[in-house]
Amino acid sequence: MHQPQGFTDPVHPDYVCHLKKSLYGLKQAPRAWNEKFTCFLPTLGFKFSNSDPSLFVKITDHGVIALLLYVDDIVITGSDKLGITSIISELSDVFDMKDLGPLSFFLGIGIRYKEKGLFLSQEKYANELIQKAGLETCRDCNTPCLPHAQLLKDEGTTLLML
Numbered sequence: 001m002h003q004p005q006g007f008t009d010p011v012h013p014d015y016v017c018h019l020k021k022s023l024y025g026l027k028q029a030p031r032a033w034n035e036k037f038t039c040f041l042p043t044l045g046f047k048f049s050n051s052d053p054s055l056f057v058k059i060t061d062h063g064v065i066a067l068l069l070y071v072d073d074i075v076i077t078g079s080d081k082l083g084i085t086s087i088i089s090e091l092s093d094v095f096d097m098k099d100l101g102p103l104s105f106f107l108g109i110g111i112r113y114k115e116k117g118l119f120l121s122q123e124k125y126a127n128e129l130i131q132k133a134g135l136e137t138c139r140d141c142n143t144p145c146l147p148h149a150q151l152l153k154d155e156g157t158t159l160l161m162l
Contacts, residue, residue: 003016030071034071037069037095038056040094041056044058044087044090045058046058054069054070055067055068055069056068058083058087060080060083063080065078065080067087070106070107073106074097075106077103105124108124108125109122110123110124135159
Protein backbone atom coordinates (compact mmCIF):
# COMPACT_ATOMS: atom_id res chain seq x y z
CA MET A 1 0.00 0.00 0.00
CA HIS A 2 1.09 3.54 -0.61
CA GLN A 3 -0.35 7.01 -0.32
CA PRO A 4 -2.30 8.17 -3.40
CA GLN A 5 -0.53 10.47 -5.86
CA GLY A 6 -1.12 14.10 -4.97
CA PHE A 7 -2.08 13.24 -1.38
CA THR A 8 1.33 12.25 0.00
CA ASP A 9 1.99 13.44 3.53
CA PRO A 10 5.30 15.37 3.37
CA VAL A 11 6.07 14.63 7.04
CA HIS A 12 5.36 10.87 6.80
CA PRO A 13 5.53 9.82 3.13
CA ASP A 14 5.74 6.11 4.02
CA TYR A 15 2.69 6.05 6.33
CA VAL A 16 -0.53 4.37 5.21
CA CYS A 17 -3.77 3.55 6.99
CA HIS A 18 -4.25 0.08 8.43
CA LEU A 19 -7.78 -0.95 7.46
CA LYS A 20 -9.87 -2.93 9.89
CA LYS A 21 -12.08 -4.23 7.10
CA SER A 22 -11.13 -5.84 3.83
CA LEU A 23 -10.62 -3.86 0.65
CA TYR A 24 -13.38 -5.87 -1.00
CA GLY A 25 -16.34 -3.59 -1.59
CA LEU A 26 -14.34 -0.38 -1.77
CA LYS A 27 -14.11 1.54 -5.04
CA GLN A 28 -10.42 0.78 -5.57
CA ALA A 29 -10.64 -2.94 -4.63
CA PRO A 30 -11.21 -4.33 -8.16
CA ARG A 31 -8.39 -2.20 -9.55
CA ALA A 32 -5.97 -3.24 -6.78
CA TRP A 33 -6.89 -6.92 -7.16
CA ASN A 34 -6.57 -6.74 -10.95
CA GLU A 35 -3.16 -5.07 -10.70
CA LYS A 36 -1.90 -7.66 -8.23
CA PHE A 37 -3.21 -10.53 -10.36
CA THR A 38 -1.88 -9.20 -13.67
CA CYS A 39 1.54 -8.48 -12.11
CA PHE A 40 1.67 -12.06 -10.82
CA LEU A 41 0.87 -13.73 -14.17
CA PRO A 42 4.27 -13.00 -15.80
CA THR A 43 5.96 -14.85 -12.90
CA LEU A 44 4.07 -17.94 -14.11
CA GLY A 45 5.29 -17.41 -17.69
CA PHE A 46 2.23 -15.68 -19.13
CA LYS A 47 2.57 -12.94 -21.72
CA PHE A 48 0.07 -10.13 -22.30
CA SER A 49 -1.96 -10.34 -25.50
CA ASN A 50 -1.49 -7.41 -27.87
CA SER A 51 -5.06 -7.68 -29.12
CA ASP A 52 -7.00 -8.07 -25.84
CA PRO A 53 -5.89 -6.69 -22.44
CA SER A 54 -7.87 -9.37 -20.60
CA LEU A 55 -6.15 -12.28 -22.41
CA PHE A 56 -2.87 -13.83 -21.24
CA VAL A 57 -1.07 -16.61 -23.10
CA LYS A 58 1.61 -19.09 -22.02
CA ILE A 59 3.35 -21.35 -24.51
CA THR A 60 4.76 -24.55 -22.99
CA ASP A 61 6.59 -27.58 -24.37
CA HIS A 62 3.26 -29.45 -24.36
CA GLY A 63 0.96 -26.81 -25.83
CA VAL A 64 -0.63 -23.45 -25.16
CA ILE A 65 -2.46 -22.16 -22.09
CA ALA A 66 -4.83 -19.19 -22.38
CA LEU A 67 -6.10 -17.27 -19.37
CA LEU A 68 -8.97 -14.82 -19.76
CA LEU A 69 -9.55 -12.38 -16.90
CA TYR A 70 -12.74 -10.36 -16.59
CA VAL A 71 -13.02 -8.42 -13.31
CA ASP A 72 -12.77 -11.33 -10.86
CA ASP A 73 -13.83 -14.15 -13.20
CA ILE A 74 -11.06 -16.26 -14.74
CA VAL A 75 -11.24 -18.76 -17.59
CA ILE A 76 -8.23 -21.02 -18.12
CA THR A 77 -8.06 -23.28 -21.15
CA GLY A 78 -5.56 -24.75 -23.53
CA SER A 79 -3.98 -27.86 -24.96
CA ASP A 80 -1.56 -28.49 -22.05
CA LYS A 81 -3.81 -30.21 -19.46
CA LEU A 82 -1.00 -30.78 -16.92
CA GLY A 83 0.11 -27.17 -17.34
CA ILE A 84 -3.43 -25.96 -16.66
CA THR A 85 -3.61 -28.04 -13.47
CA SER A 86 -0.26 -26.61 -12.38
CA ILE A 87 -1.35 -23.01 -13.09
CA ILE A 88 -4.58 -23.48 -11.11
CA SER A 89 -2.57 -24.87 -8.20
CA GLU A 90 -0.07 -21.99 -8.27
CA LEU A 91 -2.82 -19.37 -8.50
CA SER A 92 -4.70 -21.03 -5.61
CA ASP A 93 -1.59 -20.74 -3.43
CA VAL A 94 -1.57 -16.95 -3.84
CA PHE A 95 -5.24 -16.05 -4.44
CA ASP A 96 -8.45 -17.24 -2.82
CA MET A 97 -10.04 -19.12 -5.71
CA LYS A 98 -12.79 -21.63 -6.42
CA ASP A 99 -12.62 -24.05 -9.34
CA LEU A 100 -16.17 -24.13 -10.74
CA GLY A 101 -15.37 -26.97 -13.12
CA PRO A 102 -15.97 -27.01 -16.86
CA LEU A 103 -17.16 -23.71 -18.28
CA SER A 104 -20.84 -23.59 -19.19
CA PHE A 105 -21.61 -19.86 -19.15
CA PHE A 106 -19.36 -16.77 -19.28
CA LEU A 107 -20.21 -13.08 -19.87
CA GLY A 108 -23.63 -13.90 -21.31
CA ILE A 109 -22.27 -16.56 -23.64
CA GLY A 110 -23.38 -20.18 -23.24
CA ILE A 111 -20.68 -22.78 -23.86
CA ARG A 112 -21.32 -26.37 -24.94
CA TYR A 113 -18.54 -28.86 -25.54
CA LYS A 114 -18.58 -30.69 -28.86
CA GLU A 115 -16.43 -33.53 -30.17
CA LYS A 116 -14.29 -31.14 -32.20
CA GLY A 117 -14.36 -27.92 -30.20
CA LEU A 118 -16.85 -25.63 -28.51
CA PHE A 119 -20.25 -24.24 -29.45
CA LEU A 120 -20.75 -20.66 -28.25
CA SER A 121 -24.27 -19.27 -28.09
CA GLN A 122 -26.06 -16.15 -26.93
CA GLU A 123 -29.42 -17.92 -26.98
CA LYS A 124 -30.22 -17.08 -23.35
CA TYR A 125 -29.46 -13.39 -23.95
CA ALA A 126 -31.59 -13.33 -27.13
CA ASN A 127 -34.51 -15.03 -25.31
CA GLU A 128 -34.28 -12.47 -22.49
CA LEU A 129 -34.43 -9.63 -25.05
CA ILE A 130 -37.47 -11.21 -26.71
CA GLN A 131 -39.21 -11.54 -23.32
CA LYS A 132 -38.31 -7.97 -22.33
CA ALA A 133 -39.82 -6.69 -25.59
CA GLY A 134 -42.95 -8.85 -25.08
CA LEU A 135 -42.42 -10.70 -28.36
CA GLU A 136 -42.36 -14.30 -27.06
CA THR A 137 -45.65 -15.16 -28.80
CA CYS A 138 -44.45 -13.94 -32.22
CA ARG A 139 -43.72 -16.42 -34.97
CA ASP A 140 -40.14 -16.75 -36.16
CA CYS A 141 -38.98 -16.40 -39.75
CA ASN A 142 -35.66 -16.54 -41.57
CA THR A 143 -35.83 -12.91 -42.73
CA PRO A 144 -38.07 -10.67 -40.65
CA CYS A 145 -38.29 -8.00 -43.41
CA LEU A 146 -39.45 -8.11 -46.97
CA PRO A 147 -36.60 -7.89 -49.46
CA HIS A 148 -35.95 -4.33 -50.64
CA ALA A 149 -38.04 -2.87 -47.78
CA GLN A 150 -37.00 0.62 -46.70
CA LEU A 151 -37.00 1.29 -42.97
CA LEU A 152 -37.37 4.90 -41.91
CA LYS A 153 -36.71 6.17 -38.40
CA ASP A 154 -39.89 8.28 -38.24
CA GLU A 155 -42.32 5.56 -39.41
CA GLY A 156 -43.81 2.60 -37.61
CA THR A 157 -44.55 1.82 -33.96
CA THR A 158 -41.86 1.96 -31.31
CA LEU A 159 -41.65 -1.44 -29.62
CA LEU A 160 -39.30 -0.65 -26.76
CA MET A 161 -37.67 2.51 -25.51
CA LEU A 162 -34.42 1.98 -23.59
